[in-house]
Amino acid sequence: MRTAIVATLALVLLSSAAEARVVRLRIERREVVLNGRAFGAAGAYEKLVGKVDFGLDPSNPRNDIIVDLTLAPRDARGEVESSADFYMLKPVDPRRGNGRLFYEVGNRGGKSMLANFQKAAGSPDPTTEAQFGDGALMRQGFTLLWMGWQWDVPERAGVMRMDMPVATDNGTPITGLVRGNFILNEKSATAPVADRNHKAYAPIDPNSPENTMTVRDEPIARGQLIPRSTWRFSDPAAGIVTLDGGFEPGRIYDVVYRAADPKVVGVGLSGARDLISFLKYDSSAENPMPGLRYAIGWGVSQSGRYLRHFLYQGFNEDEQGRQVFDGVFDQVGGSGRGSFNHRFGQASRDALQYFNILFPVDLFPFTDGPETDPETGIEDGLLARAERTNTAPKVFHLLTNSEYFNRAGALVHMDPTGTSDAELPANTRVYMIASAPHGPGPFPPASNRQGDLVGRAALNPLNYSPAIRALFRALDRWVVDDVAPPPSAIPRIAEGTLTTPDKAGWPKIPGYQLPQQPLRAFHLNFGPDWNKGIVSVEPPEVGAPFVAKVPAVDADGNVRSGIRLPDIAVPLATQAGWNYRDASIGAPDKLAGEIGSYIPFARTRAEREKANDPRPSIEERYRNRDEYVGKYAAAVLDLVARGYLLPEDVADLLKHAAEHYEWATKARADHFAFDAGGRAARVDQQWDLHRDDDRPVDIITSVARCGSLIFLADSQSRLFRMDATAARPLMHVIATEDQGIGRPSALTADCDRSRLYVVNSGLRNVLTVDTQSGAVLKKQSFKRELYEARSVSLAGDVLYIGGLWNADEPRGLPARNTEDFFESTYLGERLSLVSGDVTPGFQPYETRCIAAGACTFADLNRIRTASSPAAWVAVQGISTRFAMYDAAGNRTATYDATSPKFLRDGTEIPVHISQEQIERWKSRNSVIRQVLAVSTCIVTVHALTTIGPDWQFGEQPQYSVHMNIYGLDGAGLVSDVRLPDFPIGRDDTHLYAIDYGAKGRRNSADAVTLVRIPITPGPAVVQ
Incomplete structure (x- = not known):
């Protein structure tokens, strides 16, 4: 049964303005999931969709961390208002829930929790059985929550967003520098200055001679100034620029201009803080899910960095000093944070080896525990503030091979000098999925294209979501029952498995070399007021680099350490988290975003010898499919016993093993779908x-x-x-x-x-x-x-x-x-x-x-x-x-x-x-x-x-x-x-x-x- 409800719950503001957090929940749609189908002991679930209104008191010291909050307009109660989309899946009967809230920080307004944890078909508004998958989280009684936290996400149906206040100087518009940075994959007369089709800050004066555009071919190089007469803002409101003669693929372009009316983007952090705190601690009738005792936050890539930023700046302490998240799962966030709480911040921006270059992402500190910056002598840690306020959660950081090349991942668990392994706090675990990409490509690996990004090799299809499911269960047990999770599984300097690229042991695979220039983090100078969240130098001045190290590999080119999933422990190919740009999109010596590589083994010894490939062929490794699947099964069961896989995923993994072997041993021409003449x-x-x-x-x-x-x-x-x-x-x-x-x-x-x-x-x-x-x-x-x-x-x-x-x-x-x-x-x-x-x-x-x-x-x-x-x-x-x-x-x-x-x-x-x-x-x-x-x-x-x-x-x-x-x-x-x-x-x-x-x-x-x-x-x- 589907019932549409447009309702406004009563004000949560029941005492003083100093306690204001969630002002109201506006439930605009309430539906029973799958016609009331029971999810185990949790029973039927319902979907709540609507808006959440916030009121922030700028005089509360715990809100001092929000940049420009004091410059935002206030309502009659002296509070700063904002509102966000929210989306909740909960048991119809709250008493049948398990008392745990699982919150996904949506990556650029999306939802991927059900796809990752319930094997579901992705959907911004799950409705069908396929879109709810196997219901694993719901059968356990979790309350699932999403909330919009960006103002600038693209206008698409189902994308979660947040309405944010604009900072002013007593009503006078505030201005500041904004930088657009882009690398196109095909020649074009126009280009957007904002990231990934997000909304752009419009220039104050599109024709100003002070607006600059530069081009360069190396990330850390001075850009060549493009004459002002040859380029223009062709659509200032949309942030579209045009260059006479067109933009060349594979080159780095920067556009710096002055904009006005910065959003107070830090309310995207405080909003999650306040909504989750409300659901955990409010016992009034206005709370749609009373009885929640624990909250776990999960984010992937951009939203993993969001959680690192959230913890570092102290948002895990609510306005009353209480702990917000009990557990945090940062998936593939790398070593960085993001543009989530500074003036004119562009939240979508990341920082890769050859994309989104020199944004305030990979900034000291990098590890959860205390560490010392070798240049400045400053001691700090990601959890330092949370430790001081006794609000530090249990934390999982998950990395793949990709993050070591594109996200300075080694700094998560390495001393910033690169001489020793970092000492991890007792409440932190770090895991690396060996040879995995940032996100898996399709299986079979028959394409080297992801959108308009084209790699030299086929995309790496290594699907590590089974490990994610197992690790989440371990984190949940750690939070609720204090059962210790599996130990950290990472490359280590002390063991010789974390090293420089030239010493990583890459085999001489014809046509491929290990990238020798992974992303490095730098000391960046954004101007004298950066500590206040104000940028006055764009692009930033580049200072001394931090050390970059990568995982060592075996004789096949697969990573030796970390969680070696069965596809890597019993391989049919060299799989990597990096891929070179195809020559057709320019800069072929640079990395192609965060896509991975799949470099197949030869099928036979004769093929291998003809190609001068040092890696043993498939027929030299396995007599037949049965032997391969048998070895694969042993690797699966070993990971189950160690807590890195779940028993319920074994059957799917073995089915994949048989399919992979059959595909890999077919004629090589069947692997790829490229056009040829005739x-x-x-x-x-x-x-x-x-x-x-x-x-x-x-x-x-x-x-x-x-x-x-x-x-x-x-x-x-x-x-x-x-x-x-x-x-x-x-x-x-x-x-x-x-x-x-x-x-x-x-x-x-x-x-x-x-x-x-x-x-x-x-x-x-x-x-x-x-x-x-x-x-x-x-x-x-x-x-x-x-x-x-x-x-x-x-x-x-x-x-x-x-x-x-x-x-x-x-x-x-x-x-x-x-x-x-x-x-x-x-x-x-x-x-x-x-x-x-x-x-x-x-x-x-x-x-x-x-x-x-x-x-x-x-x-x-x-x-x-x-x-x-x-x-x-x-x-x-x-x-x-x-x-x-x-x-x-x-x-x-x-x-x-x-x-x-x-x-x-x-x-x-x-x-x-x-x-x-x-x-x-x-x-x-x-x-x-x-x-x-x-x-x-x-x-x-x-x-x-x-x-x-x-x-x-x-x-x-x-x-x-x-x-x-x-x-x-x-x-x-x-x-x-x-x-x-x-x-x-x-x-x-x-x-x-x-x-x-x-x-x-x-x-x-x-x-x-x-x-x-x-x-x-x-x-x-x-x-």
Whole structure:
């Protein structure tokens, strides 16, 4: 039941103005979650959405820490007003909660708690089952809270924001310097001066000759002044500047100008202090969740730095001197704080090796305990003020490999001189996730693009959220029950695992070197009034640097210390938290933001030796997938025993291990989706894909069509329907994971009966879906798992499903060596839609597997012609051969693309393949991955890598998807036709494929187009 309430709770200000904190909560929306579904002992949950109004007394000494508060306007009570969005998930019955508040400091107004801790689909307003995930926090009874704390976040639905007062000098506008800093990734005539599409402070005089713009190519270098006549504020209110001739990608630009009306940004810190204190300590009826005894704060990246700043400046003590947070979890905040409490502060700004340069972020002190600045002699610590007021919480700092290169991470646990490890306070733990990126890239690691940022290597997909969940549980037990958490796990100077980059032990991987210039923190001079929060020198004067150190690596290039997750302890690649900028976006010797790298191992010893790669190949490390998964499982259980992983995450991790191994041992060309040249297939119709809710289109995995209706499945367990004849076709969700869709691996339609069949090999089922209503009519399960079930064909009431099926093995994959890998194995299975009986498909035509991990693929399709109503074509995906079968399962013909012979019952038929094409196939180690029967043709689909003479292993090879087309009599061959990607569907006359936009990279930020390709023998298919 959903009930909308627009209400204002009574004033919380019940005594004196000196105690004013939360003035009122305005609950604008109140909804029961998931129609009242019970979350374990906590029962049903509800969602409270609205505004919180604050009143701050400038005369309270505990508010002296808020910069410019005394210059803000006051109301009739003498208080400074502000208000913020808030969002709460709580048990409907507060008595069923666990007494703990879990507060996420939203990164730039967002919400990621449920995605990280409940395995949920991300959403600014969680509503569906998928958006609440497994409900882990809610089943434990936590109250979950978010609050807006920035005034300048972009205007987007669901983004949390705060309305802040403006400081004035007795009503006269205050002015000051503002600096915009940007590095573009493509040439542009215009650029924003604010960070990440945030709102900018407008210049007082856009045309002032005092406004300056400089450009440079090194972070610590004097900028070259750009003549004032060549640039201008083209949109002053939006903070857009224009440069004659355009801005060059990869160069560092600074714009310094004078602005007016600074916000009192420090109320973003006091607001969290006061709201959490109110919820913990207020016992009046106005508190929507009475009985909270503990509060834990969590922040990621920017919001992790927010928490470090919050603690350092004393905001963990409320206006009455009480402790606010009992536990703080700073995730990947690095060593810095931020622009969260100074005049004209830009809260979104961070400080990376080659982005957002020289902002007040990485400033002394860096460690929780006391340390001495070697330049100034000042002694300080992040928790010094909290220790003096007895309000220091229990603290977790979590770092990844990325923070040591981009966020001066070593200073969190190292003496600032770099000579010794810091002594951590008893209430602090520091953990490092070995070889992890700041945030994981997609799996499989098939892209080097994140938005408009392009790296040299594929993105690192190492997902460390299982460790985050385990560490949060440890912090919670430490706070509530005083149970000691796992010990800190970090690189240490004393152990030789924290060192300078030149001594880190990086192997000689062709094409890659360990970055030798990680971000360094500097002594920065922002002017004489910086201690008051006022900047008068921009850019700042740069003083002496602090020491930068990085984690040492092993012979594979993976980090030796910290929490070595199973992907690193039992590796298939070198994974790192850094990535170089691709040459296409400029500055290729600099780091690409905070994205990580995935540098795969060679599959075989021969590949490794050819590439002069010192890292052992996959076949030299593991005999087969079973050995790999066994070692991986041992690493998982070890981390569970040590408290760094949870038992409930084991199954998902082992599933990932099998998927990773299968992906890593496929032909290298299957790893990357880059466009290459060649004759393009003719497209006779195409549709730009748009969802009806305007959200990005994810990777489309399968397509089927009935008349004007097109059905699409995506990688996020959603099934869509689209009217292909509409003026602007929109994808409408008709089924999700809630209906058991899982991640569909293949679709086929029976248009005459308005039925769509959805195959999910992971869940081992087939769903029958009504094409008109989207209703799931029936679910049938496999007897055993099918591996790589990516194709399905309908013949009468029987579905023929591609994949590997084994009669002796309960999970389908034979646990044998490669010599007899295919014994008792069949290509696919038959599933009766009437009886549900499952019978094996066709006998393999390949009888020996090259490597176990490369043999789990099989594709088959029905030949749909009147003359051959029940014939089949199949491919095993490990060679350049395919085969045809009759209705009884007898093989009638085979064909080898590297030999110009088409064999039917032993008879050779010429098919016009050039020797040039044969040699190209052989030289590029191509294999046929798909075989389809369309009209009177057989279509084979393969990938060809494009490797130049200077290519070295470890670099991303380009590959293109090609097809050959044959008439059923062996005549009419069309060869070497390029497709935009592997086909994901077909009907009687056409193939369907996805064009993922710019440079063929599968990234939802690019345009996504569904294309239809007509198939007939002869040159007509080529444009």
